Amino acid sequence: MTAAKESAHGKRDTGTLGKLMVLLDVVSHADGPMRFTDILAVTDQPRGTVHRQLSHLVDEGLLEIDEDGLYLPGLRLLDFASRSWGRNEFRLIAEPHLKALQDMTGETVHLGVLRGTSIIYLDKFEGQQPVRMYSQIGNASPVYCTGVGKAALSILPQERVRALVAEIAFHRFTANTHTAKSLLGEIEEIRKVGHAFDREEHEVGIRCIAAPIWSENLSLVGGVSVTGPAYRLGMESLSEWAAPIRETAGRIMEAMRVGLGPRR
Amino acid sequence: MTAAKESAHGKRDTGTLGKLMVLLDVVSHADGPMRFTDILAVTDQPRGTVHRQLSHLVDEGLLEIDEDGLYLPGLRLLDFASRSWGRNEFRLIAEPHLKALQDMTGETVHLGVLRGTSIIYLDKFEGQQPVRMYSQIGNASPVYCTGVGKAALSILPQERVRALVAEIAFHRFTANTHTAKSLLGEIEEIRKVGHAFDREEHEVGIRCIAAPIWSENLSLVGGVSVTGPAYRLGMESLSEWAAPIRETAGRIMEAMRVGLGPRR
DNA sequence: AAATTGAGTTCCAAATAATAGAACAATTGT
DNA sequence: ACAATTGTTCTATTATTTGGAACTCAATTT
Structure with a gap:
């Protein structure tokens, strides 16, 4: 009562x-x-x-x-955080594949994982600079305006997506930021093609392409992305990375199956 | 009762x-x-x-x-942590000076701050050589077996050092790890010369030299250190960095006075 | 100089959440 | 099939948190 x-x-x-x-x-x-x-x-x-x-x-x-x-x-x-990060298995497994993707593209590569209605960035490989641990790593960003976020949503069952979207408080960061309605529409598209774009939806001048990563039972849902400045990365050149980024995601999932599957 | x-x-x-x-x-x-x-x-x-x-x-x-x-x-x-780190003023102010020290020495440079009986590492600039080391940004290490820790203690008033040491649960990491008694003795030495060594006291094969950094009212107490593998760094070559590392510490303190002193 | 406002801190009876301990499942080993 | 171990749930009792007021201190205003 x-x-x-x-x-x-x-x-x-x-x-x-x-x-x-x-x-x-x-x-x-x-x-x-x-x-x-x-x-x-x-x-x-x-x-x-x-x-x-x-x-x-x-x-x-x-x-x-x-x-x-x-x-x-x-x-x-x-x-607390450095210990959480230092032993994170998903990150440890993905690391070499992220590095390889960074080498191939020359642009910044991110690894993110879904937690609630946020994407938490677990790792980042930049061009020249050595990894500054928390420069972006650890930050929680909204699902609806990040490539990794939308990629992650695209592999969840529709009911779960709807439930998640209902929880979100949408905030218009740029002119391209999604609303609940437009987001649900794009998720369908992403589900078909297998990769997601961020068309300056979070920050003006920043674009990215992302592919989803998930475990069998969906206990882990996240993604990889390649990010760069709009002036250098047209949507066409971004699209050229669709295949390699999906392959990277695939290799990480494969590594998770052998790495996590049989009693570690 | x-x-x-x-x-x-x-x-x-x-x-x-x-x-x-x-x-x-x-x-x-x-x-x-x-x-x-x-x-x-x-x-x-x-x-x-x-x-x-x-x-x-x-x-x-x-x-x-x-x-x-x-x-x-x-x-x-x-x-939580990425936000704590990203806006930490001490770290932001020290950053360029750490980088310069790294360039000069070619070895790994750490910035740490005292919290309770631990040193929390706020930043780290690595050299080229890939030396695996038990130290990561954010990690809390015991005061009594790190260069930064001992340097930090050396500028605290004796009573406060005694109080702190009384709280510590000493653990013997290597043959050189301090005990309460030997630590208090070395602090006196460090107070005189102005810099501290870590003679493989935390990890076998790892040495360092450190200088203290403190604010006027001791609300902030920490230090900078240069760390490297024992096989490459004899105590003699470490000693050669005593002057530059103390200068770096001095420059950081000067920057804090102008950066933090007058209403930011 | 006295009064007023604003910010921060302390106190204690009343309300609420945490606790202890047992009972209950589920899993594993013999 | 039985015992042992591990994990989960429940409830009266206990302890902590809460709300609200009172208090201090400094800065402004009158």
């Missing part, structure tokens, strides 16, 4: 932790250090409560307070 | 969050995916409790369960 056991959109109730994660999310996704009052403003909880919650997060190193008393994400997060 | 408000060594009580963080710590620092029972074994809590705690962590994406039901660190951690 009291509050719902599950919040509006199917997310499970995680009690105290859930409330704390909202705060961590707010602070870590802000443009810069945040004042207590500004954090308070985006919650609907009383001051005393938020104050104690933030104190706990700070005590645990998940948040920090700078000398001006502003809150910012804590460095302890880095330690 | 009940349990203490503060745990043994001065750490604040963070209630429910603290208990959850212990679990997250255990799983993310394990060698591989963990079974429920193994996680349970390292806690002193009842089965039902741990089970629910893990469920909450999984629901929030901080942990994940693979197809065998094993727990591993969740990818959501990557998103």
Whole structure:
């Protein structure tokens, strides 16, 4: 009779932790250090409560307070993340294939995986520069405006796509950014041809082509992409990479079957 | 009359969050995916409790369960971390100076910062030579067996060093790893000369030289280091870099004063 | 100089979520 | 077929979190 056991959109109730994660999310996704009052403003909880919650997060190193008393994400997060990343099997298996694709195309190659309604970038191979670990790696981007995201959606059963799309809060990043309706339409196209484009849908001047990667039971869904600046990459030249990128995706899936299949 | 408000060594009580963080710590620092029972074994809590705690962590994406039901660190951690890293001012300011030091020495350069009794590596510039090393951006390493760690301790007031050392659980990684007593002795030396060595104290075959970096009020304490394999780097050649590495540290501190001092 | 506003912190009875422990499934080994 | 091990669910009890007010401190305004 009291509050719902599950919040509006199917997310499970995680009690105290859930409330704390909202705060961590707010602070870590802000443009810069945040004042207590500004954090308070985006919650609907009383001051005393938020104050104690933030104190706990700070005590645990998940948040920090700078000398001006502003809150910012804590460095302890880095330690957790580096271990999550360092041992990620999908990434380890895909690595050589990504490198090869980078060599072939000369453009930036990304590996991403679907989590909720976001794509989390697991790895990135740039032209000359050595890999700057978190330069883009780790970032969560919306599914609906990334090549990898749309490629990933295209291999999910239609019902699951619809359910996911219903959860998304669409935001118009550029003139080409999808809406719920246009996205569902394009997914159908992608399903047929086997690869997806990003036609400057997330950032003006940035295009990409992507192919999906998935495990048998869909416990892992993601993709590879080749990204580059629009001035250098016409849609025609992007299209020429459709075959190699699909082959790369295929090789990664094959490597996963032998690498993960038989008891590791 | 009940349990203490503060745990043994001065750490604040963070209630429910603290208990959850212990679990997250255990799983993310394990060698591989963990079974429920193994996680349970390292806690002193009842089965039902741990089970629910893990469920909450999984629901929030901080942990994940693979197809065998094993727990591993969740990818959501990557998103948090990439934002923490991407905007870290200390790292951004130090970057060009680290690069210059790497160019000059040709060996791997690290930037680290003190958090509790650990050094968290914020950045790393590698040389050409592919030397496998137990160090990655974000990783937390013990203060007492890293060059950066000892350099950092050397600029803290003696009482604070003693307090910190008292908290450390010393683990003998190599034959040269410090004990509490020997560490305190070396800190005195480092305080005098202004730079620290790591004489294969963490990993056999790996040496380094480091210089401390600190802010006026000690709100930030860390260091830079040049690291390399023992077979190529004798203690004599390492010593030759004492001056340049201290200059690099000096330049970074100068840049911090102008960069952070006046309202950013 | 006194009063006012705004930001941050502390406190405690009441509300709520976490806990302990047992009971229940499901899986594996003998 | 039986025992042992592992993982999951349930509920009264207990402990933590909550909400709201009161308080401090500094910066502005009157």
